[in-house]
Amino acid sequence: MKFRDGMWLPIEGMRTEYAEDIYTITRRPDGRALSLLCPTKHVRSRGHTLNLATVTLDIEAIFDGVISVEATHWFGAADAGPHFDLFPAGKPLDGASISVSDKGTTLSSGSLSATVHPDQHTFDVCFHATDGSMQLTSLLNRSVGFAYSPAPSSPMQLTDMRNFKHYMFTQTTLSVGETVHGLGERFGAFNKVGQSVTLWNADGGTSSDQAYKNVSFWLSSRGYGVFIDTPDKVELEIGSERSCRVQTSVEGQHLKWYLIYGPSPKDILYKYAILTGRAGKIPSWSFGLWLSTSFTTDYDEETVNSFLEGMKARDIPVEVFHYDCFWLKAFHWCDFVFDAERFPDPESMLSRIKTTGLVKKVCVWTNPYLGQASPVFKMAAEKGYLLRRKNGDVWQTDLWQAGMGLIDFTNPEAVEWFVGCMKRLFDTGVDSIKTDFGERIPTEDVQWHDKSINPRKMHNYYAFLYNKIVYEALQNRYGNGEAVLFARASSAGSQRFPLQWGGDCESTPEAMAESLRGGLSLGLCGFSFWSVDIGGFEGCPPPWIYKRWVALGLLCSHSRLHGSNSYRVPWTVDNDDQSEQGCTKTLAKWTALKARLMPYLYSQAAAAIAGGLPLSIRAMCLEFPEDPTSWFLDRQFMIGSSLLAAPIFEEGGRVEFYLPEGRWTNFFTGEVKSGPRWFKETHDFDTLPLYVRENTVLVLGKECQKRTVYDYTSDVQVRLYHTSKGAKAHLVDSDGNSRGTLEVGAENAIIGRNLLNGDSEVFVISG
Incomplete structure (x- = not known):
């Protein structure tokens, strides 16, 4: 979101207030924080303190190399949840110190320091290496403040805020040649400088500025990273409002972020993982080839067997077979019941394909919605398992599934029921879950079971809850080292629940490149494991694209053949070309190469988890x-x-x-x-x-x-x-x-x- 028209003018209809002075600096008694009282005009006499807004800037030493910054206008505003689940493995207890010199007041957190300029009328907070070797970034004049929309014509109007939106913003400086990366699975240019980025999960495919996985963390080439501590909608102007600054803004009265000093990018991701978590251990079988039915294709047990037997005959081992949406009955998604007409005895079916050696594990597609045609819908609605509107009605939509409702994961009883559905799938023989969707979460006219929830913050956070619940259900059944998802939506911290895949891409070389950029950006946000739809999801790939995509996909940490309305077994792509350069032989060679690489890959996977690093795709x-x-x-x-x-x-x-x-x-x-x-x-x-x-x-x-x-x-x-x-x-x-x-x-x-x-x-x- 832009607040200014060029360098000098405000945008029409917007009023901005900037912290101009640092009037007082207060030390917290434990010596770990400074609180700066910052008037929005220069205060040169006592009279200037009247009829004047202030911003409070709290700067805190968190642990070695990490400092938090929180800007607040009005403290009385509630900071409703949900909040990110930080320090899941515990918070380090590191020393902090405060010193005063002619250079200003300095708060140090191990290797990272923040120095406040000694002149009250010079707004300058510099973040730098404690040893003086590197200046990282700064908050300078007109870099911290708040904005109203629409612009009030009188201060008296602000006694009633119902007709106004209030935003907090900060602007950190960009140095000459500095580049910015990350912010989730972004499919545009790898370097984000010059871009406007909105962190708001959306089902937009891989060919736009929307993203399934919006992560409020970015990495600078200058040796630091920034984690924005809110699941709310965050808007960034990365050298796109002021070309020398990164502006972060959020609606509300508070804005908090952490500055993480490396100096190396690996050091930054290691510390970021302490804040938000690292990936769980993932089983070695999951690195093998996953084969899917594809999305809207027509399939039954006979079709599945023909695929698996065909792959075996062509010497292409399949480790995981994935049943996509239509294992469920149409209009019933997702009530977790196999379509009895197509799959009358699913438990026996899954047992057969495993005991015959055709496949090692089975995955099924799920989503957190429930179509009203399912008999389960009425029960879930009556018991309060579904999100409601403010008037008490169940929130429903016809987008995706007719009359569908949304599981309310803030209701403990709904979670218990949902986990029970997972357990019944596990009893049937399901080993892994594809947690699809979870992006289109409504924010208007809804009331969550937990009434303290801010619906806008829940939009991005829902993906975290959804994947956490399913992942922990898998852990409880199969053990900590055997749980594996195939997740699409994510937010900060979701790297704890591997793995993620890149969403709906087209069957084109451009989409291959988009997907690769998405994987690179997500990896720089601490996601260790990532996959992509080999061959592209939308469309029917010509043989050459399929084969080029096979090579890319088998070098990702995880590898799945998946499409939309066409199959991805190789003989359907090129009329079963049996030549050395045909689809079948190409897939067999790359699958075998990945198998040979496993001693290296699985060792590197352990190191990636420990360091909060991507295994592959690694920038x-x-x-x-x-x-x-x-x-x-x-x-x-x-x-x-x-x-x-x-x-x-x-x-x-x-x-x-x-x-x-x-x-x-x-x-x-x-x-x-x-x-x-x-x-x-x-x-x-x-x-x-x-x-x-x-x-x-x-x-x-x-x-x-x-x-x-x-x-x-x-x-x-x-x-x-x-x-x-x-x-x-x-x-x-x-x-x-x-x-x-x-x-x-x-x-x-x-x-x-x-x-x-x-x-x-x-x-x-x-x-």
Whole structure:
């Protein structure tokens, strides 16, 4: 939201007030916070204190490298929930200090400090490294304030606020060359400078400025991040109102955010994970290929069996089979009852496809809505399980399902009923849940069961509740390391409930690139695991797009074939072309490659969880923050810390990519290239630029390995890529348990070979 017309004028119909002075600085008794009383005009005499608004700026040391800033106009305004669930693993207890010098009053929180300018009439709060090595950002003149809409013509009008909207805003400075990234799964330009961004969950596909996953966190190339502590609608002008500032605004009387100092982006995400949480441990079977029925296709048990038997005959193992919407009866979504006409005995059906070895696990599609055609609707409405209007009616809409209602997750009894529905699915043989939708949450004329809830804040927060409830139900049934979702909507903290996928994309190369940008941005918000609809959701992909998307999708942390009104088994895409470059052989090769990578991937997954990092898709800037080019790369990514991949978006296989400083080895050919520089290559469908970073100890399954779950320490290949003494690889088993560390000693000798079993081999690829 913009408040000004250029630098000088207010926007018509808007009145803004800015903090001009820092009149008093009050220390909190525990020495961890400063409270700044900031009049909206310069106070040069006692008379100037009358008929004058103030903004209070509270600055608090949270833990090492993290400081919070809260701007408030009127303290009497209620700060209704819901509120983000912060510090889920506990809050660190770090020291803080306050000092005064000729430079001003400084609050320090370990490595990060905030210094308030000593001159009362100079509004300047500078955030900097405590050791003085780096100035991060500042709040300068006309950077903190509030706004009214419409503009009042007299102060007396504001004694009745019912006809006015009130906004709080702050503006942090942008330095020359600084870039901004994150803010959820955003499909536009990777660098957000110059953009207006609204954090408001919406079902808008992947080709607009809307997003399913709006996360109120952004990462700066200058060594800091900002987490905005509200699930409310947040509007950001990122160098788009004032080109040298990031403006954050929210409706209400309070605005709180945390500034997180790295200095490296990995350090920032680690600290952000302390605030909002890190991903749960995810099972190794989930890394295998997921096959879906697709959305509106016509299918029954016979169709499902034909898909799975066809994949087995083509030597493409399917780890998870997913039943999308029409496992349910039409108009009944989502009452959790299999359509009896298509699936008369679902428990036996699911048992058969597992015991025959066609598939290991089963996933079903759900959403938090309930169509009124279902007999369950009347019961849920009578018991108060559905969201109501202010007059007591059940809130209903015909958008999506006729007369549908929305589950009210603020009602404990509704949650208990919903979890009971999950348990019955688990009893039937369901192992995982696709938690679709959860974005179109109404905010007007609604009354939640918890009457303290602010409906506007509930809009984004609903996704967190929805996924938390389902994820914890899975944990309670299958164990903490076996729970896995396939979620679409998210907000800050939802990374705790993996995994997420990128939503409805078209079957085009442009949509591939959009999806990749979305994954990169979401990963920079602490989401460790992410997937995409291989082949694109909307439309029927031509064979070349399907195959290029297969390569991208199998290098994501998780891989699912899914579409809208057409199947995604490979033989339906290219008339069962059996050539080496056909869809079937291409899918088989990339599926097998991912299986071989599992010892590396699952070890890197543990590290990603611990650090609050994305596994894949990982933005280049996380690994190479000192390389300025890395902050602009949005057509390539890292898989963990050691593999670089560049998807191909052209039928002919031409691709341009960037290798940072160092020696890089082509995974497929062994060719070595040195960076930093750009390269061009041309590939068939069974390869792409996949390069191994120097000083990498890469543990792989043997070439015959096709499944993702096996012994990651037995019959493996250990490849040494330009390694020096001290290079390491951490070993885990398929349950995620640590098995020790391989380390390179003198002359490429491997310390810890006793950890390897069976016919394991060591190869010096380059040295």
